[in-house]
Amino acid sequence: xxxxxxxxxxxxxxxxxxxxxxxxxxxxxxxxxxxxxxxxxxxxxxxxxxxxxxxxxxxxxxxxxxxxxxxxxxxxxxxxxxxxxxxxxxxxxxxxxxxxxxxxxxxxxxxxxxxxxxxxxxxxxxxxxxxxxxxxxxxxxxxxxxxxxxxxxxxxxxxxxxxxxxxxxxxxxxxxxxxxxxxxxxxxxxxxxxxxxx
Amino acid sequence: xxxxxxxxxxxxxxxxxxxxxxxxxxxxxxxxxxxxxxxxxxxxxxxxxxxxxxxxxxxxxxxxxxxxxxxxxxxxxxxxxxxxxxxxxxxxxxxxxxxxxxxxxxxxxxxxxxxxxxxxxxxxxxxxxxxxxxxxxxxxxxxxxxxxxxxxxxxxxxxxxxxxxxxxxxxxxxxxxxxxxxxxxxxxxxxxxxxxxxxxxxxxxxxxxxxxxxxxxxxxxxxxxxxxxxxxxxxxxxxxxxxxxxxxxxxxxxxxxxxxxxxxxxxxxxxxxxxxxxxxxxxxxxxxxxxxxxxxxxxxxxxxxxxxxxxxxxxxxxxxxxxxxxxxxxxxxxxxxxxxxxxxxxxxxxxxxxxxxxxxxxxxxxxxxxxxxxxxxxxxxxxxxxxxxxxxxxxxxxxxxxxxxxxxxxxxxxxxxxxxxxxxxxxxxxxxxxxxxxxxxxxxxxx
Numbered sequence: 001x002x003x004x005x006x007x008x009x010x011x012x013x014x015x016x017x018x019x020x021x022x023x024x025x026x027x028x029x030x031x032x033x034x035x036x037x038x039x040x041x042x043x044x045x046x047x048x049x050x051x052x053x054x055x056x057x058x059x060x061x062x063x064x065x066x067x068x069x070x071x072x073x074x075x076x077x078x079x080x081x082x083x084x085x086x087x088x089x090x091x092x093x094x095x096x097x098x099x100x101x102x103x104x105x106x107x108x109x110x111x112x113x114x115x116x117x118x119x120x121x122x123x124x125x126x127x128x129x130x131x132x133x134x135x136x137x138x139x140x141x142x143x144x145x146x147x148x149x150x151x152x153x154x155x156x157x158x159x160x161x162x163x164x165x166x167x168x169x170x171x172x173x174x175x176x177x178x179x180x181x182x183x184x185x186x187x188x189x190x191x192x193x194x195x196x197x198x
Numbered sequence: 199x200x201x202x203x204x205x206x207x208x209x210x211x212x213x214x215x216x217x218x219x220x221x222x223x224x225x226x227x228x229x230x231x232x233x234x235x236x237x238x239x240x241x242x243x244x245x246x247x248x249x250x251x252x253x254x255x256x257x258x259x260x261x262x263x264x265x266x267x268x269x270x271x272x273x274x275x276x277x278x279x280x281x282x283x284x285x286x287x288x289x290x291x292x293x294x295x296x297x298x299x300x301x302x303x304x305x306x307x308x309x310x311x312x313x314x315x316x317x318x319x320x321x322x323x324x325x326x327x328x329x330x331x332x333x334x335x336x337x338x339x340x341x342x343x344x345x346x347x348x349x350x351x352x353x354x355x356x357x358x359x360x361x362x363x364x365x366x367x368x369x370x371x372x373x374x375x376x377x378x379x380x381x382x383x384x385x386x387x388x389x390x391x392x393x394x395x396x397x398x399x400x401x402x403x404x405x406x407x408x409x410x411x412x413x414x415x416x417x418x419x420x421x422x423x424x425x426x427x428x429x430x431x432x433x434x435x436x437x438x439x440x441x442x443x444x445x446x447x448x449x450x451x452x453x454x455x456x457x458x459x460x461x462x463x464x465x466x467x468x469x470x471x472x473x474x475x476x477x478x479x480x481x482x483x484x485x486x487x488x489x490x491x492x493x494x495x496x497x498x499x500x501x502x503x504x505x506x507x508x509x510x511x512x513x514x515x516x517x518x519x520x521x522x523x524x525x526x527x528x529x530x531x532x533x534x535x536x537x538x539x540x541x542x543x544x545x546x547x548x549x550x551x552x553x554x555x556x557x558x559x560x561x562x563x564x565x566x567x568x569x570x571x572x573x574x575x576x577x578x579x580x581x582x583x584x585x586x587x588x589x590x591x592x593x594x595x596x597x598x599x600x601x602x603x604x605x606x607x608x609x610x611x612x613x614x615x616x617x618x619x620x621x622x623x624x625x626x627x628x629x630x631x632x633x634x635x636x637x638x639x640x641x642x643x644x645x
Contacts, residue, residue, distance in 0.1 A: 187415020
C-alpha cells in the first residue's frame with residue numbers, strides 16, 4: 001500500500017531527464033577585513049537586542065561572574081575543551097527537558113557568527129544539545145571573534161555532514177499581537193554573546 | 199447571497215477588522231529593507247530564486263527521490279500520502295502505536311490544509327498549537343487568516359477579551375503580559391510532550407535536511423524536546439542543495455515579516471539516539487497541479503505571504519473571506535485548483551489585477567497573469583451575456599485608438615457633469631463605493 005502510493009505520486013511527476021540546477025550566486029561579501037566583520041556582526045546582533053560583551057581568553061570566567069550561581073549554569077560539553085576555566089554543570093543527554101528548565105543560564109560555544117545578520121551558528125554534535133540554547137531563560141554564547149563569516153552564503157558550504165544545526169539571530173521573539181515585537185516568546189528571553197579575542 | 203459574498207460583506211462592514219489587516223500588512227511591507235534599499239540585489243536574488251524553483255519543480259520526481267534516499271540514510275523514516283485522509287491516518291497511526299494522547303504542534307499551514315488537528319481530536323488525541331498566533335486562534339475556535347501571521351485579524355483588545363474569558367487573565371492589551379501568559383501556559387506542554395508535529399519550510403534533496411524557520415522558539419521546542427518528531431511536508435517543498443537554499447532563505451523573512459533574517463533557522467538532518475523522526479510526504483492535489491502546465495508555477499510558492507501583504511483586496515476583505523487555508527492572490531489560485539469546492543471558481547475574481555502581488559513575489563510567480571488566465575478558463579463564451587461581449591468589444595476598440603478614446607472621454611465628461619450632487623450612488627456599485635463627481639477640468643485639459 002505504502003509503496004504503491006509512493007510510486008503513483010512519483011509516476012505522475014516524471015520527466016524524461018532531469019535538468020541540473022545551475023546558477024551563479026551574487027558575490028558574497030568575500031574579502032572583508034576581520035575588524036570590519038566583527039564591527040558588522042556586533043552592530044547587527046545589537047540591533048536584534050542581543051548583548052555583546054568582548055574579552056580576552058584569560059578573562060572569560062571573570063566576565064561570567066555576573067551570571068551566578070554556578071548551580072544555575074548548564075554548560076555544553078565542548079566548553080570543557082575550549083574554555084576549561086568556566087565552571088557549572090555540564091550537560092548530559094540524560095537530562096530531561098524538565099530538568100533543564102531548572103537552569104537559568106545555558107552556556108555554549110557556537111561555531112560561527114554571521115556578520116550580515118548578526119546570527120550565531122550552532123552545530124550540534126551531542127544528542128539533545130540544542131536544548132541548552134533553548135530552555136534556560138538566558139542563553140550565553142561564547143564566540144571566537146575569529147570565526148565570524150560574512151553571511152549564510154559563506155556558511156552553507158562549510159556545514160559538515162551528519163549534524164543538526166540552528167542559526168540564532170537575537171533572543172526569541174514574537175509579533176503576533178498587532179505586529180508589536182515582544183522579546184522572549186518560547187525560547188530564551190535574553191541572548192548574551194561573548195566575543196573572545198586571543 | 200452566496201457564502202463568499204456574505205463573508206465579503208461581513209468583512210467590509212467591519213472597519214476595525216480592516217484596520218487590523220491594514221496595520222499589520224503595511225508594517226510587514228514597509229520593513230522589507232532589502233527590497234526597498236537594495237533593489238538590485240533584490241532583483242538578482244528573485245531571478246535566481248525563480249530559476250531554482252522552476253528547475254526543482256520541473257524535475258520534482260528526481261529531487262524527491264534524492265531527498266527520500268538522503269532522509270533514509272539519516273535514519274529518518276519516510277511515508278507517502280496521496281490525500282489529506284492518508285496523511286492524517288499515517289500521523290494518527292504513528293501516535294497511536296506509542297499510545298500518545300497529547301502532542302505539541304509547530305505552526306504548519308499544511309496541517310491546517312489537512313485539518314489534522316480535527317482528525318486527531320476525533321480519535322482522542324489532543325494537538326496543542328504552540329505558535330502564539332496559532333494558539334490564539336485555536337483558543338478562539340477560529341482558522342488562520344494569514345499564512346505567516348495567523349491571528350493578524352485580531353486586535354490586542356480582541357486577544358485581551360479572549361484571554362480574560364478563557365483563562366481568567368485580568369483584561370490587558372499589553373502584548374508583553376499576553377505573550378508571557380502564553381509562554382507559561384505552554385511551558386509544561388513542551389516539557390512533558392511525547393511527540394511534536396511540524397511542517398517544513400524546505401527539504402534539502404542532497405542531504406535530507408528538514409529546514410524550519412521561525413522567531414518564537416516554539417518550533418525548536420516542538421521538535422527538540424519530545425522523543426518523537428513527525429514532519430508533514432508538501433512534495434513541492436524540496437530544494438536541490440545548500441547553495442540554492444541560501445538564496446531562498448535570504449528572500450523568505452523579508453517577504454514574510456520584513457525581517458532581514460529569521461530569528462531561528464534550524465536544519466534537522468539526523469535522528470539522535472532515542473529520538474525518532476518521521477517525514478510524511480504529502481501530495482493532496484499537488485501532483486495533479488504539477489500536471490496542469492498552465493498553473494504548475496503555483497508550486498514554486500515558498501509560502502511567505504508577500505502576495506497577501508501587498509494585496510489591496512486582501513487588506514479589505516481579510517483572510518477568512520477566501521474560505522480556505524491559503525488566502526490572498528496565491529489562495530485565490532490554489533483553492534479552485536486544489537479544494538475545488540462549489541463557488542471556488544469565483545475566487546480569481548477577488549483581485550484588482552493591479553499586479554502588486556507579482557511585483558512582491560520573491561520567486562516571481564506571475565500571480566496576476568495567472569488570475570486572469572483562470573478567469574478566462576472559468577468563463578466559456580456561452581456563459582457571457584451578449585451585451586457584455588458587445589460592450590467589451592467597444593471598450594477594446596476604444597482603448598486601442600487614443601484619438602477616439604480622447605473624443606469619447608470628452609463627451610462622457612460633458613454628460614457626467616450634468617449629474618447633480620456629490621458622491622453619487624450608482625446602481626451596480628455596492629454600498630461601500632460611490633461614484634465621485636467629476637473634476638471641472640479633465641486631466642487631458644490640464645497637461
